[in-house]
Amino acid sequence: MDRRQGVSLAATKDHALKLLDTPPWPTGHSPAPEYCSEVDRLRALASFDLGGLEGDDELARLARFAARLCNAPSAAVSLVEAERQRFLAGEGLDVTETPRSTSFCAHTMLGNSLLEVLDATQDERFAAFDLVQGKSNVRYYVGAPLISSEGAPMGALCVTDTVPHKDGLDALQIEGLTVLADAVKRRLESHRQSHFAVRELKEGAERLQFMLDSVPDIAWSAGPGMKFDNFNARWHDFTGKPPPQSDADWRAVIHPDDFEPSVKKLVASTKRAEMFEDEWRMRMADGSYRWMLSRAVPSGDDPATAQWFGTVTDIHDRYSFSQERELLAGELAHRIKNIFSVIIGLINLRAKGDDATREFGQLMSDNIRALARAQDYALPIEGAKSEELIELLKVLMTPYGAGDTDVVSITGDKTPFGPRAATPLALVFHELATNSAKYGALSVDSGRVEITVLATGKLITIGWHETGGPTISQPEQTGFGTRLMRMAIDHQLGGNMTQNWQASGLEVALEIPADKLTK
Numbered sequence: 001m002d003r004r005q006g007v008s009l010a011a012t013k014d015h016a017l018k019l020l021d022t023p024p025w026p027t028g029h030s031p032a033p034e035y036c037s038e039v040d041r042l043r044a045l046a047s048f049d050l051g052g053l054e055g056d057d058e059l060a061r062l063a064r065f066a067a068r069l070c071n072a073p074s075a076a077v078s079l080v081e082a083e084r085q086r087f088l089a090g091e092g093l094d095v096t097e098t099p100r101s102t103s104f105c106a107h108t109m110l111g112n113s114l115l116e117v118l119d120a121t122q123d124e125r126f127a128a129f130d131l132v133q134g135k136s137n138v139r140y141y142v143g144a145p146l147i148s149s150e151g152a153p154m155g156a157l158c159v160t161d162t163v164p165h166k167d168g169l170d171a172l173q174i175e176g177l178t179v180l181a182d183a184v185k186r187r188l189e190s191h192r193q194s195h196f197a198v199r200e201l202k203e204g205a206e207r208l209q210f211m212l213d214s215v216p217d218i219a220w221s222a223g224p225g226m227k228f229d230n231f232n233a234r235w236h237d238f239t240g241k242p243p244p245q246s247d248a249d250w251r252a253v254i255h256p257d258d259f260e261p262s263v264k265k266l267v268a269s270t271k272r273a274e275m276f277e278d279e280w281r282m283r284m285a286d287g288s289y290r291w292m293l294s295r296a297v298p299s300g301d302d303p304a305t306a307q308w309f310g311t312v313t314d315i316h317d318r319y320s321f322s323q324e325r326e327l328l329a330g331e332l333a334h335r336i337k338n339i340f341s342v343i344i345g346l347i348n349l350r351a352k353g354d355d356a357t358r359e360f361g362q363l364m365s366d367n368i369r370a371l372a373r374a375q376d377y378a379l380p381i382e383g384a385k386s387e388e389l390i391e392l393l394k395v396l397m398t399p400y401g402a403g404d405t406d407v408v409s410i411t412g413d414k415t416p417f418g419p420r421a422a423t424p425l426a427l428v429f430h431e432l433a434t435n436s437a438k439y440g441a442l443s444v445d446s447g448r449v450e451i452t453v454l455a456t457g458k459l460i461t462i463g464w465h466e467t468g469g470p471t472i473s474q475p476e477q478t479g480f481g482t483r484l485m486r487m488a489i490d491h492q493l494g495g496n497m498t499q500n501w502q503a504s505g506l507e508v509a510l511e512i513p514a515d516k517l518t519k
Contacts, residue, residue, distance in 0.1 A: 024185060025147045031153040034151075035153070038082070041154075045081065049195040054086075054089075054096075056089050057089075059089035062184055063075040066091075066157055066159050069159075069173055070159040072165075074090065075092070075160070076088075076158055077146075077155070077157055078157075078158055080106045083100055084097045085103040085106065098130075098131060099130070104117070104129075104158065107125065108145050109146060109154060110153055111145055114169070114174060114178070117142070118168060120141060138161075142169060143157065143159070144157045147185070148188075157181040215232070215234070217311045217313045217314070218234045219231070219234070220243075220312075223308075224306060230243075231243040237285075239282070239285055247263075257281075265278050266278070269296065271303055274298070276295065276296040276310070279291060279315070291314075292316075295310055296310035388417075389417045389517070392417060393410050393451055394410055396429045397451070406448070410451045411453070416518050424492040424493055431484060431485050432464055432485075432506075441467060441469030444469055447466065460514050461510065461511050462512070464507065465508075466505030474499075493517065494513055495511050495512035495516065497511075
């Protein structure tokens with residue numbers, strides 16, 4: 001706070017922002033009574049950032065013309081503060097301020113028209129002033145009041161002379177000085193609004209930077225062509241280095257094996273103004289490397305003008321956990337497939353040479369092989385398997401011609417499924433396929449099987465339709481295979497299975513809740 005000004009500049013912010021749409025105070029009107037109290041007047045005055053107006057060239061030109069207009073050697077833009085009057089700009093002045101107690105302008109600003117004093121020595125209000133008695137030797141004074149847009153008295157555009165004037169200003173001079181005072185007020189108001197606009201932008205930028213510095217990720221921005229211009233404090237926290245400005249700076253913090261591939265992706269995204277995302281290892285301040293997820297988005301689709309905003313997120317712990325989980329899952333999958341192989345071997349060994357159990361043993365071995373194929377989706381061994389239902393069905397039906405021939409066609413909606421659904425689906429479609437190979441469409445060369453997937457809201461319907469096979473009829477008894485399918489669909493997937501034994505071929509509809517299928 002400037003003690004001479006008598007009010008905190010910070011206290012004027014909200015007040016000034018309310019005046020953005022306030023029209024100028026009408027010329028010829030006295031100041032608003034509510035702004036004539038010293039506290040409110042000084043608050044309004046402080047909002048003008050007076051320090052930024054000292055020596056203002058535009059105000060100086062207005063003061064210079066005012067002196068010429070009134071045939072006097074001196075003129076000034078004077079603003080009256082708590083204990084002084086400050087001359088922001090002027091002509092023929094040898095001082096920049098005087099005490100308020102001897103200010104002519106302190107009287108002028110409270111009126112609604114020009115205040116003219118032809119001979120100050122003869123005016124009891126001013127005759128004893130230091131400006132009159134001292135070396136300034138003021139004799140003539142005329143001032144036009146300066147009133148802010150909200151009605152606060154601020155000071156005056158004043159003209160002075162060291163000799164008395166015999167005659168007062170004529171009508172043209174009065175009008176001219178009034179017009180010049182209005183121009184001064186417009187300049188003051190323009191500066192005030194500009195000052196607070198800049199201040200708002202600066203404070204907004206500071207708030208944004210504070211917010212960015214408080215987030216756990218590295219945040220950055222860049223201009224067109226990926227010219228980096230701002231990083232939050234997290235960059236230094238992670239790397240111990242200043243923000244990067246060149247490829248060499250980036251190369252110093254990105255693992256050598258990751259740098260070139262990531263730069264290639266970034267350049268491609270920049271040229272197309274498309275979202276960028278990549279994972280790479282960053283060198284920490286202590287010399288260790290951690291895995292990071294780097295993302296960047298453009299502000300528009302024009303590469304020449306797009307601004308860029310990005311983050312670098314520490315994913316090292318998550319990445320390490322994922323790697324460990326994949327390793328364990330792979331090992332578990334290998335062990336389970338080995339167990340399947342052992343079980344199949346035991347079944348075949350026990351059924352060997354025994355006609356009564358050979359057929360049942362073969363059936364069980366085929367079921368277990370189907371489960372083994374589904375196991376690749378429940379616990380993938382090498383890389384991530386597809387999570388599309390149609391892809392799973394193609395794998396299950398490959399031994400029967402799916403993909404290589406037109407014997408089995410699989411079409412329909414893209415539908416995700418979860419690892420828990422892989423095993424029961426494998427049992428169901430293995431049973432349908434083996435039965436068809438024994439008794440239905442897949443038992444003859446002309447037979448065909450059509451599998452369709454239909455996603456309707458919360459329900460997924462899988463259809464099985466056989467054509468071109470031998471004439472069939474519904475079995476008199478429900479076999480083990482049918483009971484196995486119903487158990488898998490009803491109990492494990494919470495769905496429903498209907499079978500339609502047409503003479504031309506079997507039709508099966510499986511209705512499964514989508515939320516059960518994706519678990």
